[in-house]
Every structure is written in C-alpha cells, then in structure tokens.
Amino acid sequence: MVDAKGLYCRPGGFHIDPYAGAKRAVITHGHSDHARPGHERVLATAETLAVMKTRLGSVGTRGTQAVKYGEKLQIGEVTVTLVPAGHVLGSAQVLIEWKGSRVVVSGDYKRSADPTCPPFELLPCHLFITEATFALPVFQHGNAREEVGKLLKSRAQFPERAHVVGVYNLGKCQRLIAVLREAGYERSIYLHGALQECCSLYETFGVRLGPLKPATGTAREEMKGEIVLAPPTAIADRWSRRLPDPVTAFASGWMRIRARARQQAIELPLVISDHADWNELTATIAETDAEEVWVTHGREDALLHHIQSTGRKGRALALIGREDEDQ
Ligand SMILES: [Zn+2]
Numbered sequence: 001m002v003d004a005k006g007l008y009c010r011p012g013g014f015h016i017d018p019y020a021g022a023k024r025a026v027i028t029h030g031h032s033d034h035a036r037p038g039h040e041r042v043l044a045t046a047e048t049l050a051v052m053k054t055r056l057g058s059v060g061t062r063g064t065q066a067v068k069y070g071e072k073l074q075i076g077e078v079t080v081t082l083v084p085a086g087h088v089l090g091s092a093q094v095l096i097e098w099k100g101s102r103v104v105v106s107g108d109y110k111r112s113a114d115p116t117c118p119p120f121e122l123l124p125c126h127l128f129i130t131e132a133t134f135a136l137p138v139f140q141h142g143n144a145r146e147e148v149g150k151l152l153k154s155r156a157q158f159p160e161r162a163h164v165v166g167v168y169n170l171g172k173c174q175r176l177i178a179v180l181r182e183a184g185y186e187r188s189i190y191l192h193g194a195l196q197e198c199c200s201l202y203e204t205f206g207v208r209l210g211p212l213k214p215a216t217g218t219a220r221e222e223m224k225g226e227i228v229l230a231p232p233t234a235i236a237d238r239w240s241r242r243l244p245d246p247v248t249a250f251a252s253g254w255m256r257i258r259a260r261a262r263q264q265a266i267e268l269p270l271v272i273s274d275h276a277d278w279n280e281l282t283a284t285i286a287e288t289d290a291e292e293v294w295v296t297h298g299r300e301d302a303l304l305h306h307i308q309s310t311g312r313k314g315r316a317l318a319l320i321g322r323e324d325e326d327q
C-alpha cells in the first residue's frame with residue numbers, strides 16, 4: 001500500500017524508499033530520489049549503505065543492517081530478499097513473500113550489461129511494482145559499447161580537442177569508465193572534482209576503473225585529445241571553458257530525443273541509460289508473469305495501457321518526488 005511516506009508493507013511494518021523519515025526503511029539503491037535522510041532503521045546492501053553514508057553523512061538514527069543479495073530475512077510476518085537490479089553499485093529489487101504470495105519491488109533497473117554491478121535477476125511474482133522512467137515506445141537505449149565506440153571515434157577524429165562527457169555522479173560515471181576500459185582505452189581519464197568520491201567508493205568495492213586524474217589543476221595543453229567526465233550541469237558552464245576546444249557529449253537515455261540534445265547544445269549525444277527502456281520494461285513485465293503490475297515514477301500512461309492490453313491489472317502509484325537524478 002501507499003501512505004504519506006510512500007510504499008509501505010503492512011505485514012512487514014516497513015517502507016521501501018520512503019520520502020520522509022520512516023521508522024523502518026528498506027532502500028533499493030543510493031540515488032537521492034530513493035535514499036533519503038532521516039530514517040530510524042535502514043536495511044540495504046552494504047554498497048547502498050556506503051553510498052548513503054558518503055552522500056548523507058549519517059544513516060539510520062537507530063541503526064543500519066547490511067544484507068547480502070539472496071539472503072532471506074524474516075521481518076514481521078514477511079520474508080524479505082534483496083536481489084540484483086543491475087542499475088548501479090548495490091542496487092536491489094525487493095522480494096517480499098507473505099502467505100504464499102510474492103511481491104517484487106523493482107526499484108530502478110536495467111537488463112543491459114554493466115561491468116560495475118551484477119546483472120538484473122528475473123523473479124516470477126504475483127505483483128510486480130516497476131519503475132517507468134523511460135516508459136514510452138520512443139525510448140530505445142543504445143548499446144553502451146557502440147555508444148562508447150562513437151566517443152572513441154570522435155576522439156580519433158579530433159585529436160586536438162578535449163571530449164567532455166556529462167555523466168551522473170553515481171552509476172553512469174563509473175559505467176562509462178568501465179566500458180571505456182573494456183574497449184581497450186587505457187589512458188588516464190580526467191574527472192571533475194564532484195565525481196571523485198563515488199569513483200573511490202566503487203573501487204573500495206572492487207570495481208576497477210584504471211588511471212583517473214583530477215581535471216582541476218591540470219594544464220589545458222595536457223587535456224588536448226583527452227576524455228574528461230563532468231556532472232551534466234558543469235559541461236555547459238564556465239567550468240568547461242578551461243578545456244581545449246571541448247567536444248561536448250552527454251551520456252543519457254534522454255539523448256534519444258534529438259531536440260533535447262540540441263537544446264542542451266550537445267554535439268555528441270550518447271544514448272546510454274541505467275534504466276530499462278520501453279522494450280526492457282514490457283519484456284520484464286511479461287517474464288515476471290505477474291497478474292498485477294503497479295507503476296511507480298515516470299511516464300506511466302502508455303505502460304499502463306500496455307499492461308492492461310496484456311490482460312493484467314495495472315495501477316499507477318502517485319509517488320511524489322521521484323525526479324531524474326540518474327537517467
Ligand atoms: Zn536510480
């Protein structure tokens with residue numbers, strides 16, 4: 001059910017990703033629209049708890065509990081299991097089992113490969129509560145390796161220019177670096193200061209990112225022909241003027257919309273997203289074989305229509321405050 005603090009599991013007595021301070025919160029992942037401050041007890045993967053500590057300072061006024069993927073916990077009358085969601089480091093779906101029925105809360109998820117986190121695991125269930133960030137047929141994300149190939153090709157074409165890529169701080173940044181490494185790119189990658197902390201955190205959990213250097217303080221000449229990562233807000237701003245004739249790129253699911261790329265003056269749009277696109281959302285719903293599907297944040301109308309057309313019950317959850325930190 002949904003109450004003033006968001007999604008609530010009554011027989012378990014806990015909220016999932018609540019937006020106001022809750023007594024007991026299960027957190028799917030560290031993005032700010034899911035991991036908010038002020039809860040009393042917080043249960044999440046160790047990775048998510050570490051992200052929350054880094055970003056919020058302290059987590060859980062009355063304590064935290066780190067849970068491993070696949071570990072079954074009894075909470076109140078229900079059994080809770082966290083299962084990989086393939087979205088970012090530590091991201092989890094929440095499986096709730098109660099009196100023979102299975103509910104899965106997806107959190108944010110994707111089905112495509114990501115070298116920085118374990119892949120999404122499909123869970124058959126009766127009720128599937130799904131995200132819907134890119135829930136329109138127009139959203140079809142690119143293959144991350146091919147998109148990174150475009151970046152490397154542009155770099156070869158313009159060896160005198162820096163390539164500055166807008167990336168979200170948690171997830172996209174590290175995934176882009178890891179995919180560059182998979183493609184054999186071994187040079188130092190330059191980072192805006194705001195990205196450093198999350199990269200270090202990923203490395204603490206064993207994700208290898210290769211040589212990284214701070215962009216600030218590096219001579220302009222040295223960054224000719226190099227790849228520089230920065231938060232999306234920094235690429236159009238004074239910050240990027242220090243770079244030699246930068247090619248501006250942006251790695252986001254939104255880059256599928258050309259008008260949006262043009263409006264933001266993005267020369268090189270890279271359609272890489274950490275969310276499921278339309279095909280992944282509809283395929284996942286079918287594969288869970290859920291009789292009922294609830295849709296959380298995003299553009300739910302088209303998805304609800306699709307759900308009903310496949311003979312399932314659909315419902316839109318009016319959850320507030322789900323903003324796009326992380327597309
Ligand atoms: Zn997210």
Ligand SMILES: [Zn+2]
Binds near residue numbers: 031033322
């Ligand atoms: Zn989200």
